[in-house]
Amino acid sequence: MLQTSASARIEPAELARAQQVVAGISRSFEAKVVGQARLRESLLVGLLTGGHVLLESVPGLAKTTAAQTVAEAVSAGFRRIQCTPDLLPSDIVGTQIYDAAKGTFVTQLGPVHANIVLLDEINRSSAKTQSAMLEAMQERQTSIGGQDYKLPSPFLVLATQNPIEQEGTYQLPEAQMDRFMLKDVLDYPSPAEEAEIIRRIDAGVFSPEQVPAAAVSLDAVRAAQDLVRRIYLDPAIVNYIVGLVFVTRNAGQYIERRLADFIEFGASPRASIAFSQAARAVALLHGRDHVIPEDVKALAHRVLRHRIILNFDAVAEQVPVETVIDAVVAAVPTP
Structure with a gap:
């Protein structure tokens, strides 16, 4: 939306609050992820705009850690989906399960119903499963048993691709690639950064018990999203x-x-x-x-x-x- 009138003017206090949101997420990111400044920017852009991000890199470059860290920083629901050739659309969006005791079908929502969803090695899933993700990414809803279920807000899909291993993969069609706002290609860390990763592992930074408190609230993220549009x-x-x-x-x-x-x-x-x-x-x-x-x-x-x-x-x-x-x-x- 173009800023065309005085009513659309952004006040300094609003900009300062948005900067606090960005700074809080960035601090949480840098506390766990070494380097990867461009990845941090790409994830923040996706989060603030509601756009989806495609990440391409060899394994082991902290894609999952980065996504989970951002989710923890904003107290958002996070789910990781490991894509495989036998993954079904219902495994992602959800399905209906028959409850014999009540004699009715009960809807069980799939892992895509989270604020931040990591689709690991998306090109390993079949075309049918990839197409099921299209509705979720574009329409911000899923259809189960003829009923629509809205996805939470904010909603961000991070999909990964491994460029060095193509056996058993399904190339993403251009139409689905176009749905991703950004595609980032990650580089190997420098020797100094790699040494820092080892030091942090030894210090227990990545221990499952070390779950940091949320830096900002989801409401603050939504307010920042509204500000971006202005x-x-x-x-x-x-x-x-x-x-x-x-x-x-x-x-x-x-x-x-x-x-x-x-x-x-x-x-x-x-x-x-x-x-x-x-x-x-x-x-x-x-x-x-x-x-x-x-x-x-x-x-x-x-x-x-x-x-x-x-x-x-x-x-x-x-x-x-x-x-x-x-x-x-x-x-x-x-x-």
């Missing part, structure tokens, strides 16, 4: 966002021909929506009540890497999609 997005920034997405669909006219030829399909309008929503959240994370072009640029890889589809030539020549995205960003003048 962050000012100037028409010039809107045009800049639309221009970036437009170039992905018409790359031959704007970027080097060799790179343009690698693009099979450009980004959909969902990319523009994701940019506008996520940029507002990034502005709030930096304590501003307005979006600047740098907020949009900081999100370019995460918003576009799963929406720009490269052809076989790019795969054969091992051209990363980030190279194409950088060329697109360079081709659009900064307002």
Whole structure:
């Protein structure tokens, strides 16, 4: 929502309260997760906008720990679902169980009915199960026995993919990939960070008994979400966002021909929506009540890497999609 009137103005006290929410979650995150600053930002953006996040990395880079830590920081319900080829849609959304004593069916809600849901190795679940998640992610509800059940608010899906092990996996279709606001690719920790992880394990930081008190309340998170929608997005920034997405669909006219030829399909309008929503959240994370072009640029890889589809030539020549995205960003003048 564009800030177009005085009534939509964000007061300094409101911004200060939102900053306290962000700071509280960040402190809880940093107390358990070593490094991974970009992951923290991606999770906060997803939480503040209601957008979903796709995480790609090899095993062991603290994805589950990060998701659970954020849930604990805001006193949110957290469920982890390990995706396997035999996982059924009812295992996720829920099902009806016959109660012989009462002679009726009783609805048992599935693990997706939580504030933060981690879908571990989502590409290991079948297409039928993946499609069941679509309704939950897009419609914020599930259907069981012909009845709709609303999902809690806030609701955030974090899905993970392992890029090095593809046996027995089902590639996510483009339509479902597009439902994720951001796709983040995690890196290995530095030697110093890895040593700090070992020290924290020895100190018992990750012990199941060490459950920290919630840093902020869910009501405070909902208030911050409302504030994000009021962050000012100037028409010039809107045009800049639309221009970036437009170039992905018409790359031959704007970027080097060799790179343009690698693009099979450009980004959909969902990319523009994701940019506008996520940029507002990034502005709030930096304590501003307005979006600047740098907020949009900081999100370019995460918003576009799963929406720009490269052809076989790019795969054969091992051209990363980030190279194409950088060329697109360079081709659009900064307002």
